[in-house]
Every structure is written in C-alpha cells, then in structure tokens.
Amino acid sequence: MHNKKVLALAIAGVMGLSACNSSNNDMVESIEVDLRILETSDIHTNIMDYDYYKSKYDPTIGLARTASLIKQQATDATNFVLVDNGDLLQGSPMGDYIANNFKRDNTIGGTHPAYKAMNTLGYSVGNIGNHEFNYGLDFLKESIDGANFPYINANVLCKADCWEGKQQGENLFTPYIVEEKTVFDNNGDPQTIKIGYIGFVPPQILLWDKQNLTGKVTVMGIVEAAEKFVPMMKAEGADIIVAIPHSGVGSSSNPTDVNDENATWALSKVAGIDAITFGHSHSVFPSSTFTGLENADLEKGTINGVAAVMPGRWGDNLGVIDFKLTKVDGKWTIVDSVAKALPIYANKTELVAADYGVRDAVAKEHAETITYVSQPIGVATSDMYSFLSLVQDDPTVQIVSNAQIAKVQQNLTPALKDIPVLSASAPFKAGGRHSTTADAESYVQVPAGNLTYKNAADLYLYPNTMVAVKVTGAQVKEWLECSANQFNQINPNSTEPQYLINWDTHRTYNYDVIDGVSYKIDVTQANRTDGDCKVVNADAHRIVELSYTxxxxxxxxxxxxxxxxxxxxxxxxxxxxxxxxxxxxxxxMELPDTNREALAQYITAQTEANGAVDPSADNNWDFVTINSDVKLDVRFETQDSAIADEFVTKYQQRNITKRTDVADEFGFAVYNIDLQN
Structure with missing residues (x-):
C-alpha cells in the first residue's frame, strides 16, 4: 500500500518562476505550486466492476476501474489529494450482504470491503452521505472505523446516546480538518500548504432515515453550517478550503433555504470556499446537463467563480480539479483553476482497465456476495423488465405493489382492517437520470423462471422499510398529480418531435404508480404542481378518470x-x-421489514401457494388518448438492446416503434409512442 504522501514524493516535478517587484526593482521570489484534487462520489458499494444482477463483469461501473484513473491522474500530477464525497456503504448487493451480516451477528467481521479497497488508494478524507445512515448508527460507526483516513461532517449534531462521549449539541463527526500538506513547488522544493476540508449531508436524513435517527441526532442546514465553520478554518490558517457537500447543484432561485437538499450553488457563495467536490444527484458537472445554470462556466468548471466538480455515480467518473497557486510574502493565492470529470467508459469503449489491487482487496467479499445473491426465493411466470415502466403499467412495479399491499394487509390493526389498502411504488431502475452512458444499463432485467435474492434486489434497489399512511381519495389524486411531473407537456397541435419523459426535474424514483385505483394521465395539460408538489397551476388537472372499485x-x-x-x-x-x-x-403503520424483504417473502409465499408468482401488470393506469388533427411525433428513451426490442414488441399496450434515425447522446434507443389511438 502506498501512503498518499509517499506517492506525492514519487511523482514530484519541477518548474521555475520568478517575479520582479517593480516599485523598488528588488527581485522577490514568487513560488508556484500545482495542486490536483481528485474526487470519488456515490460509489454505493460498487467496489467491483461487476453487475451482481446480471452475474457478469461490467466495465461501466466500479471503484476497481476508477482506481486506475486515480493512479493515472496522481502519477501525472506534481501534488494531489484524494477525497470521497459519500454514499459509499449502501447501494449494491455487496453493501446489503455486509449489512445483513452485521444485523445478524452484530459484526461485519473486520474491515468493511469498501475500506479494504479505499485504503489501497491513499484517500485524504471522506465525507458522510445520506445513505451512510441506512443501516443505523452502530453499523456506520463500526464501518468508518476501518478507514485509514479521517471522516468529516459539519452539520449532523448529537442529540442523545451518541458515540465517543459526544454531548447534546456537539458535532457527531469531526466537522472539518485542516491538513498541513507537503507539496513541491516550481523549483522542486518542499512547501507546506494548509488544506481545509469540510463536509455536509442533506438535512433530509431526519426524514429518510427516521427510524435510525429520531431522538439521536439533529441536523443544521448546509449553508448554515458552512457559515459557522469556514471562518474557524480560516482562523486556523487554512490556505485553501475544499467543501465536500453530499448535495446536488440546486439553483440560484432560493439560495438561502436552510433546509435545502441541493445546496451547492448556494454554498459557492459562502466566503472562503475555494473548491467544491460535490455529489448526491448522480450527475456529472461540468457537462452539457447544466447548460444554462446561472453563473456556471462549463469550460472552466466553476459555479460563481468557485471550482466545482461532481463525478456521476458508481465510480463511472472521477472528479478532477487542477489549481495553480502562488506564494508571495508568505501567503498562498489561487491563480487559476480547471475542473472536469473523467469517465471510465465512453462511446462503448473501456477507457481504463480494472485495478487488481482493488479487486484483490475485496475478492473474499465479492465471492461471498455472489453466493448471497444466488439464494432461491421462488419462481416467476413471466419476464420482469423495466424498459417500458415510464410509459405504461409495468410488471417490475406491479410485483412490488402486490407485495406491499399483502404485507400491510397482514399487519392491519382492527381499527384499520376495513379501510382499503393501496400501494405507491416507483420504478427505481428506469434509465437512471439519463445523464451518463452507464444510465442506459440501469434497467431491471429479471427473466421468467427461478428467482433468487439478487432478483429481489434488482426489483427493489433500496433498503427502505415498510411504512403505511392513511389518506383520502382527494389526497390520492394530488399525490398522483405530483407524480405526473415525470412527463413533459405535449402540444396536441405540433408536428415537431416532442419528448415525453421529463429527465431534468423529476427523478424516476419519484414517479409513483398507485395501485388499487384506476386513472389516466392527460399530458396535454400543464403540470398542476412543481417538483416539490406545490400547486403552481390550480386549473390544471393531469389526473383524470380516477376511480376505485x-x-x-x-x-x-x-x-x-x-x-x-x-x-x-x-x-x-x-x-x-x-x-x-x-x-x-x-x-x-411502521414495520421493521424492508420493502425488499417483503417482496422476497411475497414471491416465496406465492410460489408455495400457486407454483409461481404472476407479476403481470394490471394496467390500472394509461395516458389519455389525444384527439388531434395533426400527426404527433411523441418520443421516449429506453435501453438500446435486443432484449429491450423483444420486450417492447411483446408487451406494448400502445403502438410503439423504434427510431433508427436518431442517436441518443447517452446510448439510449429512441422510440415513438402513439398517444392518438
């Protein structure tokens, strides 16, 4: 294993520069230093370049591939540091396997495989992401104890029963660190730069992991915490401050919201922050995805003049910020910066090979995960693919809804037993966020026949727990109105190409299908609500013909x-x-069961009772048929593959045809859907 400072010594380079003090003609040496910041984010326990759902190696994902980029970029730099943004411990079957062992045996059996891998790469610091809390605080503490680098977070505070003697109101984690980093200047001489690192997590963890965090922690706003601690970092002599928010870009429209989940834009306005290595939203910045973002320079990679980078998800990109600094009269000043995200895979080409140091570090857990996900749970009568889940009722959502309804009905109290049970379920894997080439592979693919635990994990991606709410029919309608933000408004009088799926402002995991009722969606109507479910067009009604039988x-x-x-x-x-x-x-109702466990139990129960589980969609929702005097050209994107082509042909409810004259920049196929018949 290479210590990061030893690596820096090994790759040291030299260059020279001097400057003249024009006021007195005395020569004053100007020391110049190049510093490279590397970032990983949202690995989600995709350590191996392997797809556990398909049982094959996958060159588009995995820290094993990113590690090769890290080493390339480190070798090419005179000075570098490496940071991780968070969302590391959850998200792949390997993460589930490790957490499952912890829950069963109260031990993860030594160092978490994520840290076995990362400890080979020389990280300077890690930040806490929101998914780090999914398995509870005990699991989180034992896991991060295996990291050979410090962890930071500035906005999670102890409330009660905290670790290491933390008292109420104290930061649960170290809020920031200021590292005295030895670097090499333009003359090859050693210099010291004090680099400050500060991390943040969305305040919404109190909602998303309520069962793990209620009564134990409180959370400050991201900008609120930055405004408190950044001046302290400056007072401690930080020459450069790197903010590591597990937070998406956000916008300039509401930059002072203390509870903002996506606060990077607002954070870039906090005085003293010199670089932002962010994450959470699984996008790539800088990229064309953010064209039009106010005060963003996509060539330089800045937001409000602050260097910023976000490296996608699952290791598909590496974030890189290159700084040029000068030291005059004992003070370091940033002269220039460039930020970029480097992919591991593009244009169907592997850009790096796997790093066998990482692969070897987790070989044992990798083999055990394969065994874990191969446990049989039942049999399915038909294929469950999510290629059409955004344009018609879908078996991958249907089987989850059936399982959720069954689980809740089994646990109804006498006071609730006469109230009808519905289910809200969304397609978690339906093209990712349509922002990287790897997203074209992000679809559920569970064929008919024998099912294993990996199939249940493919169908239900997250370790959420079962919870039920009591609502009125009016609230069901408003719930669906917000869900219908998934679709762009279609002009019924236009012959121009119109894309149906709203990838920009609505995530597919927020496209809830509510089973147990029937309804149609009128996409010629404007959205009734915005992405936060606030009514913005009171006269608009996309949800029509809503009924319960x-x-x-x-x-x-x-x-x-x-x-x-x-x-x-x-x-x-x-x-x-x-x-x-x-x-x-x-x-x-709050149940201890995860939704995935409920799904696996349902599959097993149906198989035992009927010989197999039938996941066929009941087609309880559809689009309103559009009456128009012109031929509409309505399009949507899905996976470009032979298996997708076959599934679309076999299961389409409306007339759907694949276009061969349109190339999607991320490798998706483009289809037309007929909404007029």
Whole structure:
C-alpha cells in the first residue's frame, strides 16, 4: 500500500518562476505550486466492476476501474489529494450482504470491503452521505472505523446516546480538518500548504432515515453550517478550503433555504470556499446537463467563480480539479483553476482497465456476495423488465405493489382492517437520470423462471422499510398529480418531435404508480404542481378518470375524494412530507421489514401457494388518448438492446416503434409512442 504522501514524493516535478517587484526593482521570489484534487462520489458499494444482477463483469461501473484513473491522474500530477464525497456503504448487493451480516451477528467481521479497497488508494478524507445512515448508527460507526483516513461532517449534531462521549449539541463527526500538506513547488522544493476540508449531508436524513435517527441526532442546514465553520478554518490558517457537500447543484432561485437538499450553488457563495467536490444527484458537472445554470462556466468548471466538480455515480467518473497557486510574502493565492470529470467508459469503449489491487482487496467479499445473491426465493411466470415502466403499467412495479399491499394487509390493526389498502411504488431502475452512458444499463432485467435474492434486489434497489399512511381519495389524486411531473407537456397541435419523459426535474424514483385505483394521465395539460408538489397551476388537472372499485361499487368524484385509504409505501416516501398525504401525521403503520424483504417473502409465499408468482401488470393506469388533427411525433428513451426490442414488441399496450434515425447522446434507443389511438 502506498501512503498518499509517499506517492506525492514519487511523482514530484519541477518548474521555475520568478517575479520582479517593480516599485523598488528588488527581485522577490514568487513560488508556484500545482495542486490536483481528485474526487470519488456515490460509489454505493460498487467496489467491483461487476453487475451482481446480471452475474457478469461490467466495465461501466466500479471503484476497481476508477482506481486506475486515480493512479493515472496522481502519477501525472506534481501534488494531489484524494477525497470521497459519500454514499459509499449502501447501494449494491455487496453493501446489503455486509449489512445483513452485521444485523445478524452484530459484526461485519473486520474491515468493511469498501475500506479494504479505499485504503489501497491513499484517500485524504471522506465525507458522510445520506445513505451512510441506512443501516443505523452502530453499523456506520463500526464501518468508518476501518478507514485509514479521517471522516468529516459539519452539520449532523448529537442529540442523545451518541458515540465517543459526544454531548447534546456537539458535532457527531469531526466537522472539518485542516491538513498541513507537503507539496513541491516550481523549483522542486518542499512547501507546506494548509488544506481545509469540510463536509455536509442533506438535512433530509431526519426524514429518510427516521427510524435510525429520531431522538439521536439533529441536523443544521448546509449553508448554515458552512457559515459557522469556514471562518474557524480560516482562523486556523487554512490556505485553501475544499467543501465536500453530499448535495446536488440546486439553483440560484432560493439560495438561502436552510433546509435545502441541493445546496451547492448556494454554498459557492459562502466566503472562503475555494473548491467544491460535490455529489448526491448522480450527475456529472461540468457537462452539457447544466447548460444554462446561472453563473456556471462549463469550460472552466466553476459555479460563481468557485471550482466545482461532481463525478456521476458508481465510480463511472472521477472528479478532477487542477489549481495553480502562488506564494508571495508568505501567503498562498489561487491563480487559476480547471475542473472536469473523467469517465471510465465512453462511446462503448473501456477507457481504463480494472485495478487488481482493488479487486484483490475485496475478492473474499465479492465471492461471498455472489453466493448471497444466488439464494432461491421462488419462481416467476413471466419476464420482469423495466424498459417500458415510464410509459405504461409495468410488471417490475406491479410485483412490488402486490407485495406491499399483502404485507400491510397482514399487519392491519382492527381499527384499520376495513379501510382499503393501496400501494405507491416507483420504478427505481428506469434509465437512471439519463445523464451518463452507464444510465442506459440501469434497467431491471429479471427473466421468467427461478428467482433468487439478487432478483429481489434488482426489483427493489433500496433498503427502505415498510411504512403505511392513511389518506383520502382527494389526497390520492394530488399525490398522483405530483407524480405526473415525470412527463413533459405535449402540444396536441405540433408536428415537431416532442419528448415525453421529463429527465431534468423529476427523478424516476419519484414517479409513483398507485395501485388499487384506476386513472389516466392527460399530458396535454400543464403540470398542476412543481417538483416539490406545490400547486403552481390550480386549473390544471393531469389526473383524470380516477376511480376505485369495491365489488359492484365504483367510487368517483366527490364520493371518492372523501373516502379513506391506506397507502403502503416506504419510510422515504411516507415520512417525506412532499407528496399529498405524506408526513408523520399521516403514518399509521411502521414495520421493521424492508420493502425488499417483503417482496422476497411475497414471491416465496406465492410460489408455495400457486407454483409461481404472476407479476403481470394490471394496467390500472394509461395516458389519455389525444384527439388531434395533426400527426404527433411523441418520443421516449429506453435501453438500446435486443432484449429491450423483444420486450417492447411483446408487451406494448400502445403502438410503439423504434427510431433508427436518431442517436441518443447517452446510448439510449429512441422510440415513438402513439398517444392518438
């Protein structure tokens, strides 16, 4: 293993520069230093370049591939540091396997494989992401104790029962560190730069991991914490300050919201911050995705003049910021910066090979994970692919809804047993965020036949827990109105190409399908709500023909609006408070089971009772058929593969045809969908 400072010594280079003091003609030496900051983020336990759902190596993902880029970029730099932004411990079957062992045996059996890998690469610091809390504080503490580098977070505070003697109101983690970094200047001479690192996590962890954090921690706003601690870092002599927010870009429209989840734009306005290595939203910055972002320079990689980078997800990119600094009269000044994200895979080409040091470090856990995900749980009667999950009712969502309804019905109290149970479930893997080439592989692919645990993990990606809320029919409608933000508005009088899927402002995991009711979506209407479910067009109604059938009784209109329902969902959605009918005041059931466990149990129970589970979609939702005098050209994107082509042909509910004349920049296929017949 190479210590990061030893690596820096090994790759030291030289260059020279002097400057003249024109006022007195005395020569004053100007010391110049090049410093490279490397960033990983949102690895989500994709340590290996391996797809556990497909049981094959995958060159588009994995820290094993990113590690080769890290070593290349380190070798090419005179001075470098390496940071991780967070969301490391959850997100792949390997993460589930390690956490499952911890829950069963109260031990992860030594160093977490994520740190076995990262400890070979010489990280300077790690930040805490929101998914680090998914398995509880005990698991988090034991895991990060295995890191050979410090962890930081400035906005999570102890409330009660905290580790290492922390008292109420104290930071749960070290809020920041100031590292005295030995670097080499233009003459090859050693210099010292004090680099400050400060990390942040979205305040929403109190909602997303309520069951793990309630009564234990409180959270400050990201900008609020930065404004408190950055001046302290300056007072301690930090020459350069690197902010590491696990937070997306956000916008300039509301930069002072203390509870903002995506606060990077606002953070760039905090005095004293020189670089931002961010993450959380799985996008790549700088890139064309952010064209039009106010005060962003996509050539230089800056936001409000501050160097900034976000390296995608699952190791598909490495963030790089190159600084040029000068030291005059004992003070370091940033002369120039350039930020960029470097991919491991592009244009169907492997740009780096795997690093065998990382592969070897986790070989044992990799083999054990393969065994873990191969456990049989049942049999399915038909294929479950998510290629069409955004344009029609879908088996990958249907089977989750069936499982959630069954689990909640089994646990209804006498006071709730006569209330109909619905289910809200979203397609978690339906093209990712349509922002990187790896997203074109992000689809559920579970074929008919024998099912294993890896199939359940493919169908339900996150370790959420089962939670149910009690709502009215009116709230069901408003819930669906917000969900319908997934679609762009279609002009019924235009013959120009119109893309149906709103990739920019609505994530597919927020596209809830509510099963147990029937409805249609009128995409010619404007969105009734914005992405935060706030009504912005009160006269717009995308959700039409909403009904609930109970035997011979069909509820619609005002009768439906007043009827009570229980919606089976997950802790993330139920406690979120964003969708109508969500928030702690609506919660009527919290179960210890994860949604994935409930799904696996349902598959097993159905197989034992019927010989197999039937995941066929019940087609309870559809688009409103558009009446227009012109031929519409409505398009959507999905995976470009033979298996997708076959599935679309076999299961399409409307007429769907693949275009061969349009190239998608991320490698997706483009299809037309007929909304007129």
């Amino acid at each position: 109970d035997g011979d009784m069909v509820y619609t209109g005002a009768e439906l609006d007043s009827k009570e329902f229980i919606i089976a969902s997950n802790n993330y959605r139920a406690f979120g408070g964003k969708f109508a009918g969500t928030g702690s005041e609506y919660v009527v």
